[in-house]
Amino acid sequence: MPTARLARTPHVIDSREEYLAAVAELAAASGPVAVDAERASGFRYSQRAYLIQVFRRGAGTFLFDPPAIGAFAELQAAIGEVEWVLHAASQDLSCLREVGLDPVLLFDTELGARLAGMPRVGLGAVVEETLGLHLAKEHSAADWSTRPLPDSWLTYAALDVELLLDVRDRIAERLEEAGKSTIAAQEFAAVLAKPAAEPKAEPWRRLSGISTVRGQRALAVARELWRARDDYAQEVDTSPGRLLPDASIVAAARAPLASKRDLAALKTFMGRASRAQIDRWWAAIEAGLATDDLPAHRSSEESIPPPRSWADRSPEADRRYRGVRPRLQAIAEGIDLPVENLLTPEHVRRICWAPPAEITLQSIGETLSGLGARPWQIDATAQAIAEAFVEALQEPVEASESGS
Secondary structure, three states: OOEOOOOOOOOEEOOHHHHHHHHHHHHHOOOOEEEEEEOOEOOEOOOOOOEEEEEEOOOEEEEEOHHHHOOOHHHHHHHOOOEEEEOOHHHOHHHHHHOOOOOOEEEEHHHHHHHOOOOOOOHHHHHHHHHOOEOOOOOOOOOOOOOOOOHHHHHHHHHHHHOHHHHHHHHHHHHHHOOOHHHHHHHHHHHHHOOOOOOOOOHHHHOOOHHHOOOHHHHHHHHHHHHHHHHHHHHHOOOHHHHOOHHHHHHHHHOOOOOHHHHHHOOOOOOOOOOOOHHHHHHHHHHHHHOOOOOOOOOOOOOOOOHHHHHHHOHHHHHHHHHHHHHHHHHHHHOOOOHHHHOOHHHHHHHHHOOOOOOOHHHHHHHHHHHOOOHHHHHHHHHHHHHHHHHHHHHHHHHHHHHO
């Protein structure tokens, strides 16, 4: 398989004059635009874009330096009303919106590939299947806040958008042939309309390994260490885990520490800032040991238990869930879709855990709509869900009759 190559590697645009000239070229061209953004996840605290790539047929590829340029109002005005093509758009929309770039019409090639039934949906795999080209992806996890950016990284970044419009056309053809264009349009619109996630009330509970921390006092120590790390990470714009890994916070919360010396001697307390900021961490531990604001053993955030526990906690919900799952799997296989795209797993769990009081096709559809399901998803699944729920109501009676 031939490797995708560039005729030339674009340079990074980091001046106002060059930016406005590029915007003029993009505005003069026509058709959809391919857009991508590179962040420094795992390196920086912020999720800002450190490179934005834009390609339009008739204009070419442009690589913009967001920290240098600032706001992108002129680019938004030039391309804001046309279709934007992104791969896995939900990963980039937030950082694009942060600089004023926000599409009104979207084609997501990753989501489109899922809907088209492609077995692998990473950009490299999709390029191979649709265009017959190998796309190198060795810089996907790079620190894009690096300056200057190496030429090999710029080549990688430019190829991500230069091929995207051709990929979009191939996927659109497959969706049309499969009768899924309307489904895709609804899914793309849902990606654009999805609101930003609400901040977690207790984000520290997402610490990896927190379930091994026992007791409210130890949880308070873990919470204060998480807060201290988060504050410092914001201050130095560094990924929190690079400063102090989750495992170190959990180890300190579990250990019987009486002094800063004990903390410094704890071998499992590691990380680039573990010793350099030892006063900060010890102050957090002391705060956790002294506070009267002790956290609950479990999160206060509303959630439903994992389905594996339903048989004991809610046998009725368990019967509904066991009845629904194979029906949804069969529907998904019939239209060549991943079952998680047929209906979001969280929506399935929620309607099984708390169904409408009266089980009808209309009530199931209204509940699914309230959860955020799209019209095509409701049309495809509501009848099957209603049938499974009615069957679940009858299951205890049938079991009793068969045993008599």
